[in-house]
Amino acid sequence: MASPIIDNVYRPPYEYLPAVAAFAAAGAITIAPHIFLLTPKWALLGTATLGCLGAIRLKQARRISLFRRNVKRLPSLAMTPEQIPVSDHAVYLGKGFNWSTKHAQRLYLASLPENEHLHDSSWLYKKARAIERGTPAGQDTWLTKLTKTDAWWNPVAPLPPVGGAPILHGVEVEEEDVFTALAELNNHTIVYGTTRVGKTRLAQILITQDIRRGDVVIVMDPKGDVDLLLGMYADAVAAGREKDFFVFHLGFPEISARYNPIGAFEQITEVASRTTNPLPDEGQSSAFKAFAWRYVNVIARAMAAIGEKPDFAKIYRYGVNIDDLARNYLEQYLDSKEPGWRDRFDPTPTKDMKDLLAKAAKNGRDTQVVMLTQYFREKGHTDQVADALISVLSNDRTYFEKLVSSLYPLMEKLTSGKLAELISPNYFDTSDPRPIIDWMSIINRGGIVYMGLDALSIPDVAQTVAAAGLADLTSVAGSIYKHTSSYGMSRGGRRRRIRLHADELNELIGPEFVQLANKAGGADVNITGYTQTGQDIEAKVGNAAKAGQIGGNLNTLIMLRVKNKETAEILTNQLPEVDVLSVTPGSRVSDTNDPTEFADFASASEDRISREKVPLVDPAMLTKLPKGQAFALIEGGQLKKIRIPLPLPTESKSAPSNWNQMLSYMRANYSKYLESLGEAAELTVEGKGIGY
Numbered sequence: 032m033a034s035p036i037i038d039n040v041y042r043p044p045y046e047y048l049p050a051v052a053a054f055a056a057a058g059a060i061t062i063a064p065h066i067f068l069l070t071p072k073w074a075l076l077g078t079a080t081l082g083c084l085g086a087i088r089l090k091q092a093r094r095i096s097l098f099r100r101n102v103k104r105l106p107s108l109a110m111t112p113e114q115i116p117v118s119d120h121a122v123y124l125g126k127g128f129n130w131s132t133k134h135a136q137r138l139y140l141a142s143l144p145e146n147e148h149l150h151d152s153s154w155l156y157k158k159a160r161a162i163e164r165g166t167p168a169g170q171d172t173w174l175t176k177l178t179k180t181d182a183w184w185n186p187v188a189p190l191p192p193v194g195g196a197p198i199l200h201g202v203e204v205e206e207e208d209v210f211t212a213l214a215e216l217n218n219h220t221i222v223y224g225t226t227r228v229g230k231t232r233l234a235q236i237l238i239t240q241d242i243r244r245g246d247v248v249i250v251m252d253p254k255g256d257v258d259l260l261l262g263m264y265a266d267a268v269a270a271g272r273e274k275d276f277f278v279f280h281l282g283f284p285e286i287s288a289r290y291n292p293i294g295a296f297e298q299i300t301e302v303a304s305r306t307t308n309p310l311p312d313e314g315q316s317s318a319f320k321a322f323a324w325r326y327v328n329v330i331a332r333a334m335a336a337i338g339e340k341p342d343f344a345k346i347y348r349y350g351v352n353i354d355d356l357a358r359n360y361l362e363q364y365l366d367s368k369e370p371g372w373r374d375r376f377d378p379t380p381t382k383d384m385k386d387l388l389a390k391a392a393k394n395g396r397d398t399q400v401v402m403l404t405q406y407f408r409e410k411g412h413t414d415q416v417a418d419a420l421i422s423v424l425s426n427d428r429t430y431f432e433k434l435v436s437s438l439y440p441l442m443e444k445l446t447s448g449k450l451a452e453l454i455s456p457n458y459f460d461t462s463d464p465r466p467i468i469d470w471m472s473i474i475n476r477g478g479i480v481y482m483g484l485d486a487l488s489i490p491d492v493a494q495t496v497a498a499a500g501l502a503d504l505t506s507v508a509g510s511i512y513k514h515t516s517s518y519g520m521s522r523g524g525r526r527r528r529i530r531l532h533a534d535e536l537n538e539l540i541g542p543e544f545v546q547l548a549n550k551a552g553g554a555d556v557n558i559t560g561y562t563q564t565g566q567d568i569e570a571k572v573g574n575a576a577k578a579g580q581i582g583g584n585l586n587t588l589i590m591l592r593v594k595n596k597e598t599a600e601i602l603t604n605q606l607p608e609v610d611v612l613s614v615t616p617g618s619r620v621s622d623t624n625d626p627t628e629f630a631d632f633a634s635a636s637e638d639r640i641s642r643e644k645v646p647l648v649d650p651a652m653l654t655k656l657p658k659g660q661a662f663a664l665i666e667g668g669q670l671k672k673i674r675i676p677l678p679l680p681t682e683s684k685s686a687p688s689n690w691n692q693m694l695s696y697m698r699a700n701y702s703k704y705l706e707s708l709g710e711a712a713e714l715t716v717e718g719k720g721i722g723y
Contacts, residue, residue: 036640037612040137041099041146046092053085094204101201102141102149104190109677112266115236117243121210123236124589124663127673128203132609134672135647137202139611150198159187195592195657200674209673211587211665213528216557219548219584221536222661223562223598224591229659229675230561233589234532235262236675237559241530242266248479249504249531253486253493253538255282255697260481264686267479275478277468281493282485283693284449289456289467291342292499297506302341303328305499308542309491310437323438326350329419333360336416344455347442350435354397357420361403364417369410376406396424444492454496470507474527483697486538494538501543504531508547508554529556536560537567540581548584560585564598588664589673592656599650602662606647606670615639 057078060067064074108126116123128134140146159178166175181188224230234250235258241248243266252259260278267276277288293305303324310320330349331341333356339345349356365372378399404421423431432439445454456467473480482500484493511526531547533539539560548558562568569578582601590602617639622632647670648662656662663671686694 037136037140037614038133039140040095041102041140041143041149042095044092044095044099046088046095050085050088050092053081053088057081057085097204098137098201099149101204102146102198103152103201105197105200105674107191107677108674109679111679112235112239112262112269114679115239115676116208116210117240118210118213119244120213122213122216122240124209124211124233124665124671125236125661125673125675126206127200127209127663127671128206130648130662130670130672132611132647134202135609135645136611138198138652139613139645141198141202153187156187160189163189193657193659195660196652196655197657199652199656200660200672203672206674209663209671211663215587215666216528216530216559217552217555218586219552219558219560220587220589221560221562221582221585222589222591223564223593223601224661225563225594227658228592228656229661230591231256231259231534232659232678233591233661233675234259234534234559234561235678238263238530238532239266241528242272242479243270244528245270245272245477246528246530247474247477249473249482249529250480251482251484251497251500251531251533251539253484253497253535255280255483255485255487256534257694257697259534260483260697261686261694263479263481272477272479275476277466277473277478277480278483278690278693279468279480280483280485280693281450281453281496282483282488282696284453286689286693287453287465288480289453289463289465290469290500291340291454291456291467292496292503293346294340294342295469295471295503295506297509299332299335300328301502301506302331302346305502305543306343306346306442307438308498308502309441309495316437319434319437323435326423326435327438329353329416329423330356332416333357333420336360337363340458342455343442343445344451347439347446350438350442353420353423354400357424358397358400358403360420361400361407361417364412364414365407368412372406372410376403378402396428400424441491441495444489445495450489450492470504471510474507474511474529477527484538486535494541497539498541498543501539501541501547504529504556505543505547505551508551508556511554512550526555529554531556531558533558533560536562537571540568540571545577545581545584548581558585564593564595565601566595566597587666589661590653590663591661592658593653596650596654599653602653602664603646603648603650605664605668608644609647610642611645613641613643615641 060069060074060077060081064071064077067074067077069077141149163175163178166172171179178185178187179189222230222233238248238250238259239262242263248263250259250263264273264276267273278286279290280287293302296302306327307320307324310316310323312320327346327350330346330353334341334345334349337359401424404424407417407421445451452463456465457463458467468478468480472478482497484497486493508529529551533544536544547556551558565578565582568581569575572578572581588602588605590599593599615638616636618634618636620632620634623630653662659675659677661673661675663673665671
């Protein structure tokens with residue numbers, strides 16, 4: 032039997048025997064109380080007592096049996112989107128329990144040699160799988176159909192293809208719905224997990240709740256996950272929000288919404304920062320990046336002054352030929368400061384300007400613009416933007432273009448083909464039916480945005496647009512924070528929550544993301560990032576200190592199966608060591624030759640209980656998690672062990688017909704992405720193919 036101190040839930044269920052005996056005795060008394068010389072009243076009392084005893088023993092035995100079964104197989108957990116709980120106060124994560132010392136103790140007991148047989152498949156199970164493997168595909172016999180049936184009565188039903196060690200969740204049989212407080216999301220969340228272990232499914236569960244709750248939802252997907260997109264659209268339709276659903280996809284400009292990531296700003300300097308941030312800044316490159324930043328900033332300031340909204344196409348056009356911008360700015364300035372200046376301005380050069388015109392020709396500058404700058408100076412006008420433009424014009428054009436040469440290739444990529452119309456939209460083209468979105472309008476209307484960045488095909492463009500979009504969102508969050516409820520109000524006068532889901536976080540990480548994570552919580556911007564390893568982030572930002580800074584801003588941690596110890600230690604290093612108890616059996620015998628002693632020998636048996644320090648969660652455990660299972664460190668250090676519910680087939684919501692080509696492309700590219708990682712898997716629920 033179990034030790035009074037150690038609850039050995041993996042021992043044989045001895046209680047079944049006394050339960051059967053108690054029920055049998057109760058039945059005998061009920062049928063023939065006279066045999067036991069009992070009056071009807073005492074027979075009823077005896078039957079009730081034995082029945083209660085049998086029920087108690089049966090419950091105890093059943094508990095032990097569940098623990099022993101859960102070593103290899105867990106009950107299925109699946110639900111439709113409609114069954115996912117939605118609350119205005121909490122976020123549903125799955126089914127699970129608080130992981131504590133007793134679970135570490137049970138895990139230790141399950142690993143003892145005497146319990147190894149619980150982990151191993153029976154010979155009958157192995158025989159059934161061998162028969163199935165020997166049956167030609169598509170020619171199942173009645174026997175193989177029987178052995179494949181997933182039913183309670185089938186002792187050789189195939190285990191679900193989730194891999195890992197089921198015992199990591201089987202150490203507890205009393206699960207409950209696991210929630211984290213909605214307010215905790217302001218601290219942001221990071222989800223770690225290798226490919227095809229449940230990250231996307233967890234994202235779908237969280238996004239479903241966000242959409243049904245009425246939050247603003249922005250999903251950045253660098254790789255292009257079709258199921259994620261279709262799931263979002265189905266949730267939007269189910270919530271009656273399909274009119275607020277927008278798709279922005281860099282790979283399909285013809286059906287995508289249009290978005291200018293540098294068109295809205297709080298400070299004009301943001302335009303230059305968003306444009307030049309992707310440029311290299313290591314070593315000598317930092318000087319060229321700084322020069323390119325100043326050049327773009329001059330262009331952006333001049334454009335803003337003459338009432339032009341900055342976009343990548345205009346920045347590139349004026350960057351290649353700034354003379355036109357300088358002319359427009361100087362003319363507008365003189366119109367406002369010196370009415371009638373056109374009558375006094377003589378564009379005909381004089382003999383005294385011979386050297387000036389020769390220098391202009393040598394520098395490759397427009398003669399008329401040079402004459403205009405000369406007039407500007409002669410009249411004693413001073414203006415910061417004009418002075419900056421004149422300073423640029425005074426440089427040799429060839430030399431100047433060398434200084435900003437790192438900018439041009441990037442701008443060429445951002446302004447080529449149909450992509451230019453997508454991220455540099457013409458606001459006055461009424462013939463274009465594609466909507467133009469910006470973050471403030473999305474927030475005010477309570478929108479849902481899927482951003483497909485097509486990073487597999489155009490990685491540089493995807494990175495630039497994502498970085499600029501994050502910086503734009505940071506700027507909008509700053510406005511919301513400063514102006515409080517005057518921005519982004521909901522119908523109830525309450526500021527809308529903004530839920531940003533960043534898939535493949537390592538592709539999006541940069542200074543813009545760090546700023547957003549640092550500063551946007553006060554504006555109710557909640558970030559959930561998904562990535563494979565901690566090293567992915569470290570490799571992207573360049574050093575461990577910056578990666579640690581990012582991790583410090585993502586306080587809720589959910590970790591599915593990971594591939595390396597370093598990533599697992601991101602969680603385990605935050606957890607304490609605990610004491611587990613072990614039993615060491617011992618016995619001894621001693622004899623005596625003293626004739627005066629009555630006893631010839633003495634014997635003793637004992638169980639010595641000792642304590643041993645072990646980690647509450649060992650890194651090796653995180654490399655053995657089955658698909659769809661995770662440890663979650665939430666709400667200031669509460670450790671939860673959770674199972675993510677699989678999706679059940681549900682009534683499909685037809686996607687718009689013009690998405691067909693895009694969806695086919697995304698499926699093909701996503702398959703290539705999975706192949707590049709060397710992993711692909713499918714889960715099965717009730718005969719339906721369900722992918723994690």
